[in-house]
Amino acid sequence: MQATFRRLYATLPDAAAVARTTSTPRAVRLRRLQKQKEAPGTGESDATPEGLTPSEYARYHRQLAKAELLRPDGTNPTEAEWLEKLNERRSRIRGVKKIVTPDGQTEAQVVAQKIFLPNILFRLVRNHTPPGQPYNPYEATFRIPQSVTKTDIRSYLSAVYGVKTTYIRTDNYLPASLLGGRVKGRAYKRAVVGLVDPFYYPLAVEDMETKEREAREQWLEENFQIEESTQKRKEILLRMTRKGSKDWRWRTGATAQRGNILKRIAEQRTARETIIAETKARLLEARSKGEAVV
Structure with a gap:
């Protein structure tokens, strides 16, 4: 497993290297700018051809000058070899170690306690x-x-x-x-x-096109009942805030707000005027025919 991670880390895509440069902390960028006098442009990486960042490059040459990288045979590792060893340590997995089987193959072995349901949220x-x-x-x-x-x-x-x-x-x-x-x-x-592999975050509902946004809102409503939950939350809040008022009684959702009350009054007034107009027309028609008006 560690060998796989080391290989993937070493073969970092160009876009990933640019992302690493972009996400560098501001204090580190300012410190590097004092030494380099020129910041990388937008969409550019500050890594060397071997893949070392400026901090890794300075660390390698500092250890090289102190003879801390000297091998028993009197040679020093190259930048690529030093970076590979560094990435091997960076890519370690907690609770897993690399062992060699009797047939000479390398595999990962779990040495820690397995946790099937971690209680942390990402x-x-x-x-x-x-x-x-x-x-x-x-x-x-x-x-x-x-x-x-x-x-x-x-x-x-x-x-x-x-x-x-x-x-x-x-x-x-x-x-x-x-x-x-x-x-x-x-x-x-x-x-x-x-x-290592790119991941595109889903678009926000506000950034989608009309058809895609309507389909997403419909899917959210069918699976999570967002509008229904919002309405119930409003009703519960209304019960909690108004139940202590004198002579207050619970009404349906149609008359819970002032706008709905005025709308309901207008509908009832329209229905009443319609009934009056129909009755008047029926009476006039009966009188014109000489029929008895009941």
């Missing part, structure tokens, strides 16, 4: 896309519990969904502080995950 949200730039399909953004680590994220996505990841960047969001020591919202952790 909420998939849209990627942050600046105005005027296309959506990046080689990244996925999740909202996860703050206790989840990067290794947990990689293991969870691989074991549950079979998703192959490249890089993972996380940041914690704290709730806004209000007056009086109160807070607004909840704290959460955001994880930006690099993907």
Whole structure:
């Protein structure tokens, strides 16, 4: 398994490399800009031909200068070999180790306790896309519990969904502080995950064409009863807020709002005037024929 992840990590698609450059934290981009004096353009990657990022390139040459990469035979690994070893460590899966079978084959063995129903939630949200730039399909953004680590994220996505990841960047969001020591919202952790295979987030209902939007709304209503749930929620709220009023009694949904009340009054008035007009016409017709008016 680790060999497979190492191969996929090393053969990073061009679009995925661009996504990795785009999602680099702002502080890291500013620090690199001070050294490079030129930032990569839109749709370009800052990686070397061997696939090293500027940070990896600097780390490799720093270890090379300190003779930390010197092998027993007196040689040093190349950039590609060093990156392959680094990606092997990055792509490790928690609870899984690589073993060699008696017939010489390498396979992954689970050494930890298996968890069949994890009690953590991964909420998939849209990627942050600046105005005027296309959506990046080689990244996925999740909202996860703050206790989840990067290794947990990689293991969870691989074991549950079979998703192959490249890089993972996380940041914690704290709730806004209000007056009086109160807070607004909840704290959460955001994880930006690099993907080997592209994933296109479904369009929002507001961004769809008319026919597609109507079909989606109909499907949502048939499967989740959104409008019915909204109406019931309004009725429950009305019961909770008005049941304490004096001489108040529950009425049907047709007369629960002022607009509906006026509409109902207008309908009753129209029906009454229609009956009066029909009765008047019948009486005039009977008198013209000399018939008795009952």
